[in-house]
Amino acid sequence: MTHGTSKSSRTVAVEGIARVEGEGSLRVEVADGHVSEVALSIFEPPRFFEALLRGRHYAEAPDITARICGICPVAYQMSACAAMEDACGVAPDERVRRLRRLLYCGEWIQSHALHIYLLHAPDFLGVADAVRLADIDRRSVERGLRIKQAGNLVMEVIGSRSVHPVNVRLGGFYRAPSPEQVSSLREALLHARDDALATVEWVAAFEFPDVHGEYRFVSLVHPEDYPIERGRVGSSDGLDLTPSGFADLVVETHARRSTALHARIRDKGSYLTGPLARYALNHARLPLVARQAAGRAGIGPVCHNPFQSIIVRSVELVFACEEALGLIETYEPPAPPAREVPARAGIGTGATEAPRGLLVHRYEIDGTGMIRTARIIAPTSQNQLTIEEDLKRVAEASLGMSEADLTWRCEQAVRNHDPCISCAAHFLHVSVVGH
Numbered sequence: 099m100t101h102g103t104s105k106s107s108r109t110v111a112v113e114g115i116a117r118v119e120g121e122g123s124l125r126v127e128v129a130d131g132h133v134s135e136v137a138l139s140i141f142e143p144p145r146f147f148e149a150l151l152r153g154r155h156y157a158e159a160p161d162i163t164a165r166i167c168g169i170c171p172v173a174y175q176m177s178a179c180a181a182m183e184d185a186c187g188v189a190p191d192e193r194v195r196r197l198r199r200l201l202y203c204g205e206w207i208q209s210h211a212l213h214i215y216l217l218h219a220p221d222f223l224g225v226a227d228a229v230r231l232a233d234i235d236r237r238s239v240e241r242g243l244r245i246k247q248a249g250n251l252v253m254e255v256i257g258s259r260s261v262h263p264v265n266v267r268l269g270g271f272y273r274a275p276s277p278e279q280v281s282s283l284r285e286a287l288l289h290a291r292d293d294a295l296a297t298v299e300w301v302a303a304f305e306f307p308d309v310h311g312e313y314r315f316v317s318l319v320h321p322e323d324y325p326i327e328r329g330r331v332g333s334s335d336g337l338d339l340t341p342s343g344f345a346d347l348v349v350e351t352h353a354r355r356s357t358a359l360h361a362r363i364r365d366k367g368s369y370l371t372g373p374l375a376r377y378a379l380n381h382a383r384l385p386l387v388a389r390q391a392a393g394r395a396g397i398g399p400v401c402h403n404p405f406q407s408i409i410v411r412s413v414e415l416v417f418a419c420e421e422a423l424g425l426i427e428t429y430e431p432p433a434p435p436a437r438e439v440p441a442r443a444g445i446g447t448g449a450t451e452a453p454r455g456l457l458v459h460r461y462e463i464d465g466t467g468m469i470r471t472a473r474i475i476a477p478t479s480q481n482q483l484t485i486e487e488d489l490k491r492v493a494e495a496s497l498g499m500s501e502a503d504l505t506w507r508c509e510q511a512v513r514n515h516d517p518c519i520s521c522a523a524h525f526l527h528v529s530v531v532g533h
Contacts, residue, residue, distance in 0.1 A: 126493045126508060133497070136490045138482055138512065151472040156182050156441055156463045157268055163459070163474065164262050167518060169212065172205040172257065173452030174459075174474075175266045176327055180448025181459040182268050184342075188439045193432035194270040195327065196425055197256065200280075201263065202326045202450070203422040204252025207245060207290065208260075209453035210415045213516045214297060215242025218408050221510040222304040238300060241293045245415065248283075248290035252422060255279050270436030280429045287426070291419035295391055298412040302395035307507070309492055310402040313484065314366065315375035318451050324383040324417055325376060327450050332379050333369065341449035345460050348475055361480040368483035371455030372515060373410040374401055388417040404488050404514040441467030452477055454516050478517045485515050 127135040147166055159178040164171035216228040225231050232239040250260040255275055257263025265271050318329035331344035350359040363369055381399040392413045401410055443465040449458045455477030462471040492511040496504050
């Protein structure tokens with residue numbers, strides 16, 4: 099819907115935009131031919147998970163928080179486990195840690211394949227959704243679904259279910275899969291790795307707007323691993339903190355336009371988590387096959403173009419398949435499958451890398467294991483301000499476009515970061531208002 103005839107005075111409103119998760123609205127105000135204000139407003143009712151956790155037993159946190167998201171439940175389980183184990187002073191067995199990492203690889207494969215093929219690629223190919231994409235490129239969509247199925251298999255074998263796994267517990271797992279069960283994943287993951295390499299080649303051929311952001315990248319870093327389930331928190335401007343130290347620096351505020359909190363780093367401001375940040379801070383820790391794929395796709399060790407995040411996600415897809423294959427080859431069942439985590443009064447913080455970015459949990463528990471306070475810092479809360487900055491930058495560079503093209507470009511600027519507004523309804527309201 100368009101109002102007015104001047105490109106410096108117009109209103110563009112779009113209802114029911116799909117391919118984002120949750121309910122929200124987007125406003126861009128243009129005055130005198132320039133973008134004067136942008137706002138990503140989230141109006142979905144809050145679900146108060148932190149309040150729900152208070153008074154519950156500490157061992158329940160992994161399964162309760164997993165219900166926050168149907169696409170990245172493992173991320174919530176792993177961050178909850180890490181925080182509770184930190185509070186109780188217990189470190190998991192190394193074989194447990196590696197099995198957790200394998201399960202997490204399954205989730206990365208699932209989530210990245212879903213975003214690349216079903217949510218993001220249609221933006222670059224001029225179609226409304228994956229159904230229409232299948233009409234013009236069925237082979238590619240089928241490839242994406244095969245990759246996602248490989249991730250599902252990993253989740254089923256390790257976690258006992260492909261959605262909301264039920265095998266995770268504090269200290270480890272309820273049961274450890276047999277070497278034969280784990281080895282059975284190898285063939286599907288080999289095919290998925292080949293498909294992931296084809297995915298990098300496929301998305302690298304898309305046309306990308308020439309837009310570059312000056313981001314403060316934040317992610318876990320580890321001297322040995324590309325980050326998933328462990329590490330310190332690093333940044334492109336020199337942070338080097340424990341998860342607890344980072345949580346102390348993150349300030350979350352409420353804006354009237356949103357039911358979600360907005361995160362900033364104290365005395366620094368907005369920042370970006372997720373694939374672009376992980377890649378920029380950990381490129382050297384990628385396996386050779388993933389680094390070579392990135393090089394062939396034309397991206398260097400750091401990528402500042404948010405539209406090319408689809409390439410970086412594809413590179414991470416190659417990594418997740420390669421990492422899972424390596425973990426399978428060296429798998430030894432943890433015995434016992436879980437280490438006991440006796441409750442003690444304390445505060446614990448855990449951080450892992452959800453597919454969309456850094457996920458931090460902090461809990462205070464008493465001596466009986468009852469949760470007294472809970473804090474969950476989700477990736478999208480951390481990225482909201484940066485998404486708005488991106489939106490302003492993209493809209494400013496695109497004001498000469500037609501109404502339809504400008505609206506599409508603004509929607510895409512949000513979808514570049516795969517925001518998980520929630521796991522409920524999938525629509526976004528976008529309006530561009532000119533004066």
